[in-house]
Amino acid sequence: MALEHKKAADFSEWYLELVQASQLMDYTPVQGCMVIRERGYAIWERVQSFLNARMQKDGVRNAYFPMFIPESLLKQEAEHFAGFVPEVAWVTRGGDEELGEKLALRPTSETIMYTMFAKWVSSHRDLPLKINQWCNIIRWDTKALKPFLRTREFLWQEGHTAHASKEEAEAEVRRALDWYAETAEQLLCVPVIKGRKSDAEKFPGADMTTTIEAVMPDGKALQCGTSHLLGQNFAKIFNIRFKTADGKEDLVWQTSWGVSTRLIGALAMVHGDDKGLVLPPLIAPLQVVIVPIFKTEEDKKMALRSAEKLIAALDAKGITTHFDERDDRSPGWKFNEWELKGVPVRVEIGLKDLAKQGMTIVRRDKGEKEFVDDAKAADYITTQLELMQKDMLARARAEAQSRIFEAKDYNEFKQLVEKGFVKTGWCGDARCEEAIKEETGATLRAMPFDEKAKGNCIFCGKPAKEATYFARSY
């Protein structure tokens, strides 16, 4: 059975119903905060393993810093502070006592971490220093709250590195962004555009911000991860110095980068359909569900015997399975439930299948039933899981591409940007960018790497200096 709301007709309502009905999240009595339920959290844990593996290989180590940041620390970098202060939540009391100094609930951890970096770095031998933390973040947004996409508290990882040279730091920025693009595309099957942010959109306190941006089904942009070159801005203020090999003193070059539980929202939006979630096999906490169809206990036992061989074979390949033997639910009920939850492959084993020494196998993304012999089932499923992962990315890529437009002139731009991304030239003047935002609500999402500017600025008509994507965003 389908969800009440249709994806094509009522996207926003559909999304809200989807994430609740599929049990990714639930609301709480706390404004702007939600529960990430077991099904949603398991997805987050898969993201964590995927990224941890890549970070560890690069020498990044996990640590944990306090969530309270004294006001004086947060204030040290003026641009950074100004950028975050409108959405900082403060602790002003402890028990009965007013605090002498307010404590921010971390909106990001640069200042607290770099205070410590200054203490830990003194020689070129201490570099590079690469630390990551998985934690919660508080940003007191008042509008446009939406599960996973924007909540006052969310989970993320923030990587922070310090290097001896600018080149090294730049390489780290790009490396982290590549991990994020891999996470989005290879793990979640969500295609992204990689590029730089404009000065207006960059991280407060950074020299440069890089981003991955995804096209949502309603044409809006979703920023799925960012990686910043901080230059020596924070090093100057927090006094992070080191002795070089030839005895001189220098400031470190820094980077910071993060992805959040927002990725789960992107996943749900991009792949969900009118029946519920569709999870790519690599991210699905449960990959194969087996539904026995039985009239008697004997039938069920026979189905189970047939399933056991399959389960063992899939288990050996690291594929997760569940045998749904509940007898208070009809098969049809179970089909609907597992479809809602997005399990990639469903196997049906009933008397008809047993009679033919086989089973019926259905991919969640296709919905077509295939009869497969017992002997071939495990291999068939393994192959289909791999195919499904590829198909889902390809399909999502084609769909995203269909929402990326090019505009001949500003009039056309204004119309197209209602429907999706618009790829266009920009003169580089912040005033044009600001005017476009004022008039259309669209922001400069990214200046893609490896693409040369061509033509003229869509707004002022002067020669374009940058190739850009504009879009309305979440």
Next chain:
RNA sequence: GGGGGGAUGGGGUAGCCUGGCAUCCUGCCAGCUUUGGGAGCUGGCGACCUGAGUUCGAAUCUCAGUCCCCCCA
């Protein structure tokens, strides 16, 4: 930042204008029965967002608050 809509058992709803036993669907529990696309019968459980006010009496009217959703900037 501005505008609009809403909150009634676990979920979805009717009732509100015109104050008087809270409706229906679903769910949950027990039993029987049933299982190839959300099965049936019987019995049971379970709710008016919070606080103040008006009133003999408030889900309904008034005020304040909390939370949710949508649209515009």
